[in-house]
Amino acid sequence: xxxxxxxxxxxxxxxxxxxxxxxxxxxxxxxxxxxxxxxxxxxxxxxxxxxxxxxxxxxxxxxxxxxxxxxxxxxxxxxxxxxxxxxxxxxxxxxxxxxxxxxxxxxxxxxxxxxxxxxxxxxxxxxxxxxxxxxxxxxxxxxxxxxxxxxxxxxxxxxxxxxxxxxxxxxxxxxxxxxxxxxxxxxxxxxxxxxxxxxxxxxxxxxxxxxxxxxxxxxxxxxxxxxxxxxxxxxxxxxxxxxxxxxxxxxxxxxxxxxxxxxxxxxxxxxxxxxxxxxxxxxxxxxxxxxxxxxxxxxxxxxxxxxxxxxxxxxxxxxxxxxxxxxxxxxxxxxxxxxxxxxxxxxxxxxxxxxxxxxxxxxxxxxxxxxxxxxxxxxxxxxxxxxxxxxxxxxxxxxxxxxxxxxxxxxxxxx
Numbered sequence: 363x364x365x366x367x368x369x370x371x372x373x374x375x376x377x378x379x380x381x382x383x384x385x386x387x388x389x390x391x392x393x394x395x396x397x398x399x400x401x402x403x404x405x406x407x408x409x410x411x412x413x414x415x416x417x418x419x420x421x422x423x424x425x426x427x428x429x430x431x432x433x434x435x436x437x438x439x440x441x442x443x444x445x446x447x448x449x450x451x452x453x454x455x456x457x458x459x460x461x462x463x464x465x466x467x468x469x470x471x472x473x474x475x476x477x478x479x480x481x482x483x484x485x486x487x488x489x490x491x492x493x494x495x496x497x498x499x500x501x502x503x504x505x506x507x508x509x510x511x512x513x514x515x516x517x518x519x520x521x522x523x524x525x526x527x528x529x530x531x532x533x534x535x536x537x538x539x540x541x542x543x544x545x546x547x548x549x550x551x552x553x554x555x556x557x558x559x560x561x562x563x564x565x566x567x568x569x570x571x572x573x574x575x576x577x578x579x580x581x582x583x584x585x586x587x588x589x590x591x592x593x594x595x596x597x598x599x600x601x602x603x604x605x606x607x608x609x610x611x612x613x614x615x616x617x618x619x620x621x622x623x624x625x626x627x628x629x630x631x632x633x634x635x636x637x638x639x640x641x642x643x644x645x646x647x648x649x650x651x652x653x654x655x656x657x658x659x660x661x662x663x664x665x666x667x668x669x670x671x672x673x674x675x676x677x678x679x680x681x682x683x684x685x686x687x688x689x690x691x692x693x694x695x696x697x698x699x700x701x702x703x704x705x706x707x708x709x710x711x712x713x714x715x716x717x718x719x720x721x722x723x724x725x726x727x728x729x730x731x732x733x734x735x736x737x738x739x740x741x742x743x744x745x746x747x748x749x750x751x752x753x754x755x756x757x758x759x760x761x762x763x764x765x766x767x768x769x770x771x772x773x774x775x776x777x
Contacts, residue, residue: 387712390449407518409485414468434453478529496664540577549722588772590772603760623692624680647661661677
């Protein structure tokens with residue numbers, strides 16, 4: 363059962379109660395991420411996410427760790443390009459302890475100076491780990507090439523040179539600027555008592571009065587073309603794609619179906635053609651990255667340098683051919699795949715919590731699974747072909763190549 367309740371200060375709490383589970387997941391979602399950071403503070407949202415685990419006015423970092431482990435719970439956080447999330451998952455009998463711990467960290471972290479310096483080193487190691495993982499790192503390079511050096515083109519982790527400059531004042535200023543009651547959504551899912559949760563939240567986060575500055579708006583412009591970054595690797599890593607749809611688009615279900623047909627799953631066109639039929643890649647998939655005001659429909663592939671040009675031409679050819687070649691059988695399979703994925707994903711309280719939070723953030727309303735399934739079923743073959751044609755015609759392809767390939771060796775690509 364779903365319900366939305368406003369705390370005393372107006373912060374929305376979205377709740378999906380489920381009596382057939384023994385767990386509860388609660389998340390505090392803040393609508394600020396990497397795209398909102400000034401260039402000289404890029405990475406501060408992610409840095410703050412790390413620092414809330416380093417102690418509060420009444421708990422040390424070790425006490426936080428011991429407390430969550432002693433109840434067998436999960437306490438974590440993550441940062442994206444458009445948000446920062448802090449969450450806890452526990453057995454329903456420990457919900458009060460979990461709420462106290464989560465809100466204490468969120469509201470009362472002290473950011474010890476010694477830990478700030480240690481955490482800089484930890485995050486720099488995290489950056490190195492990503493840079494040593496080319497199938498991960500290429501996505502950051504691709505976003506920078508597509509969206510530019512500011513806004514959506516900025517990395518979530520930031521750069522080492524910038525992170526070295528962070529101070530305690532930077533963290534507190536970040537909170538004052540962007541962590542206000544209008545920027546927060548709380549999501550709860552699982553076997554919980556609604557009144558107890560709301561009463562507990564009102565005693566803490568419901569007393570927050572802080573107002574925030576307006577987030578900086580960096581104009582979004584999709585840039586196509588080829589970018590090659592040389593690196594001595596065994597494989598050439600490829601990201602290429604087109605401008606997609608924003609998160610709130612009325613065609614979002616059509617977009618999901620189109621992406622499913624292209625490269626989401628082992629029966630998809632790209633997986634079957636490039637991996638199974640031709641043996642040119644081990645990993646290949648398409649993805650749909652949707653944001654408030656824009657989107658990205660793209661493909662990742664890793665292949666031998668000798669086959670890079672062939673793989674790129676096969677991908678772009680497949681995407682261009684979609685409008686005229688999608689069949690009713692493919693659409694039927696894609697609908698069944700999406701519906702199955704949705705039901706399976708929403709069996710966990712973590713995913714239920716994430717689902718209702720994102721719906722509140724991006725749409726301001728709740729869409730039950732039955733309504734989503736109905737909307738997926740309503741997509742017609744003509745609609746999906748029309749969207750495919752529009753996307754492949756409205757913007758140029760953008761391609762980023764990371765590995766031993768030279769830009770000059772990739773002439774005559776069909777971009």
